[in-house]
Amino acid sequence: MLAGLDGLRFSHWQAQSRDDGVLVLAFDRAGESVNTFAQDVLIELDTLLERLALDPPKALVIRSAKAKGFIAGADIREFQAFDAKGTIGDSIRRGQSTFQRLAELPCPTVAAIHGFCMGGGTEIALACDYRVASNDPSTKIGLPEVKLGIYPGWGGSVRLPRLVGAPAAFDMMLTGRALPAKAARGIGLVDKVVEPALLVDAAAALALKGTTRPFKQRALARLTNLWPVRQALAPVLLKQVARKAKKAHYPAPYALIETWKRASGDTRALLSAERRSVVKLAGTSTARNLTRVFFLMERLKGLGGKAGAQQAPIRRVHVVGAGVMGGDIAAWSAYKGLEVTLQDREQGFIDKAQARAAKLFEKKVRDEAKRPEVTARLRSDLAGDGIAEADLVIEAIIENAEAKRALYATIEPQLGHDALLTTNTSSIPLDELRAHVQRPAQFAGLHYFNPVASMPLVEIVHHDGVAEATIQRLAAFCKAIDKLPVPVAGTPGFLVNRLLFPYMLEAATAYAEGIPGAAIDRAAVDFGMPMGPIELIDTVGLDIASGVGQELAPFLGLQIPASLATPPEAGKRGKKDGQGLYTWEDGKPKKPDLPKDYRAPEDLQDRLVLPLLNEAVAALHDGVVADADLLDAGVIFGTGFAPFRGGPIQYIRETGVDTVLERLRTLQARHGDRFAPRPGWDAAALREG
Structure with missing residues (x-):
């Protein structure tokens, strides 16, 4: 043990000196099966790095002591708690300062990566001088923060573009995609890929010997981060993002690109810009709801856990x-x-x-x-x-x-x-x-x-x-x-299907009234649905939709429009036949262009979405699922219901029960009793959360 660490006791980190003078620092978070960064973990690491800066080893290797992967990232439970308390900025500042202390150590540093390396795990690896990864299929390196409505905030958005170049960096950060070890080496994120058994030895050898990255990689990284190039690349990236997500729905990708485009100065200035941007994003409803969706997913995964095993x-x-x-x-x-x-x-x-x-x-x-x-x-x-x-x-x-x-x-x-x-x-x-x-x-x-x-x-x-x-x-x-x-x-x-049916039925009713399918679909997509209901009917199949309608319409007390009342003609069942409400080519619908002066009815989006919300309340009231969280999880993962809205019940909570009820009653007066509030709107679950 190095003298600088004498007398220190660690709960989450194990330090071991090798004969070659390399210090191996193993992360083993106490009481957890998976390594994640909680605040006490970061505080302990910061203390340890402070001592190493005063008495540095020949080199430092960071590895995981867990069998299950390297580091899964930040502890999302703490992230949620800090957001509730308004102290998320302190959390981000601590992560940044700790990883910056690592980056400034007066000795070579290497991350030895085996298994999953996500979020903060990738960010600590980026703060090291080098990275070695195992060639095991389980080794995946990624920055999935965009899926939580934010982006890498512990230095990742600063260091990754400078390491691998902007195109490759933004491909990772904007998609949340994780790379296997070989692909990570291909873009310059990883310096060496080895067998798992050789990982620590290879990392130690690399730390002592060093390496020079290929000239093309270094040149690309430098070129794509120059100020003029950033100004030219940013609009291209924004266009790519706009094709997949609206800024009002998912602001994080836009904020990431804008911060990278505008920020300048040394590393600490760039980190400061990153921190301010991520703190602002963390306070949005999108981030809160996407974090909620993460926990809903974890709950569903847990249902197949110990009892099932x-x-x-x-x-x-x-x-x-x-x-x-x-x-x-x-x-x-x-x-x-x-x-x-x-x-x-x-x-x-x-x-x-x-x-x-x-x-x-x-x-x-x-x-x-x-x-x-x-x-x-x-x-x-x-x-x-x-x-x-x-x-x-x-x-x-x-x-x-x-x-x-x-x-x-x-x-x-x-x-x-x-x-x-x-x-x-x-x-x-x-x-x-x-x-x-x-x-x-x-x-x-x-x-x-x-x-x-x-x-x-x-x-x-x-x-x-x-x-x-x-x-x-x-x-x-x-x-x-x-x-x-x-x-x-x-x-x-x-x-x-109980919730989807009133949504699809109202879309079919609007379509029968002469509202163009493209306008109906656009209203739903503008709300945040993954595809419009007319396209969905064709995708499911008019035959299936008709069959489901025969079962559900009597139960829900709804009338079926002629387009779904009887099975479709042969060869006109929708996507699978190439013809339905739309004509399909190469698996995509050909939607007639709307006239430039066309204006959809102002209540069209409410007509589509509110029947789904109304039925969600009724299903919860009837005990179709055990609680509101399971309902939201089922609808998000079963229909793609706008994740940034957190699910039907969460959307009702955020919008306000009274507000949604008023909109329903307005539709009832205008279009008929199919919009009458269903039983369950007085449930306490609608006002909780």
Whole structure:
């Protein structure tokens, strides 16, 4: 131990001197399974670095003592607490000053990165002179702060552009994308990539020997940060951002670009500009709501945690129905490591599903040598022989209760003792299905969303007779295939479709009145929806929308416009046929241009959004989910509902219950009783949070 550290006791950091004079500083946050930066961690590190500055070793290597990755970033729990207290500026100042002290140490410094390195983890690595990363597939380096409504505020937005050049730096910071070790080395973020077992030795050797980065990398980094170049590049970056996000909705990317464009001076001046900008962003509703969404996601991930892990694991899956949903459910399960058999009434349907699966595997499994192994896990099973071996059977046939019940009668006698039977129905109440099931305790809904590969949510649909162990096993299964589970009651439409239906129905009603589809879609996107409802109807399919409508309209007491009242003509079901409410080409809708002087009705956005909010209140009142947070999580991850608004219930809270009610009643007076407030608007949950 170096003399400068004698007598000091550390809770989170372990210092060890090597024979070559290199000091290895291992981060091992006490009481946590993952390394994150809390304030006491930073204070301890700052004290330690202060001593090292007075008595420096030959070199310093920073590594993680945790098996689970390098550093996950800042402790978001503290971030949320500091925001509530208005002390976020102090937190950012401490992180900046600590990492700057590291950057100014009078000895070479190296970050030895293995596993995930995110946010503050990447920022401390940037404050080092060099970076060495392991070539393990788990090693990923990123700055995801934009997903929380801010941007790197501990020096990352200052140091990364100067290290790798502005184009590569902004690609990372504006997208939140994490890079594997090889890609990070390719842009100059990492100096060396080695086997995990050699990581610390390689870092120590690099610290003692040093290295010179390629001339092209150094020249690009210098050139793209010159004042005139920044003035030219910034507008290009702003245009790129504007195509994906509105400044009013997501201000962080715009603030990041503007701060980089305008700030000048030495490192401390640049850090000061960074700090002021990030503190301002942290106080916005967007940052608060995106932070809330982060915790909602963590809660859903936790549902498949300890309780589910205690249940028998699901390793073999049998899917009945090789249509788009069933085939994609089977393909995703195989991709995630499960043994899957796929059944349908004709081999042709299975062949088409396997062809789609091959495209998924080609896209997701970059290593061609591993693709055959993944492909082999998805087996054609026309006869249904896989039922007897399956831990889980997923039914994904047509939305017809009688057909489903008939299928269950043939499946159940073949099931193993512990096997679960589930349905992917999108709207049929489970009470209509479970009444004829022999083992209702082991029967539930497992409702995926289209497209399966990109939609993160799965609704676990329960009923009065289902066993808690079944729900836990299904939650653990969702976790195993990287999906977010939300338990919902088995009432018509469950959660997501119940809320989406009034939204889509009002869009179809407005469309029938002659309001152009492009205007309807624009109003929804302006609110923050990922796509407009007319485009959504075509994407889901007019046939599916019509079928769901037949189930939900009577339950919700709504009238269906002619466009959804009957199944569509053959070849006009929407995106999948190339023709629906829009004409589709190359997977994209051709929306007629609106006349330049066209003005949409001023209440159009309210007409679309308020029915969804109204039904959210009713669903919470009816106990479709256990609480308001689960409702918001389900709707955000199941529909893409504007994350920066925090979910339907959170939006009602921020807007004000009385304000939203007044807008509903205005619509009711103008357009009819379908806008009448539903039961539940007096709930305390709407005024909390």
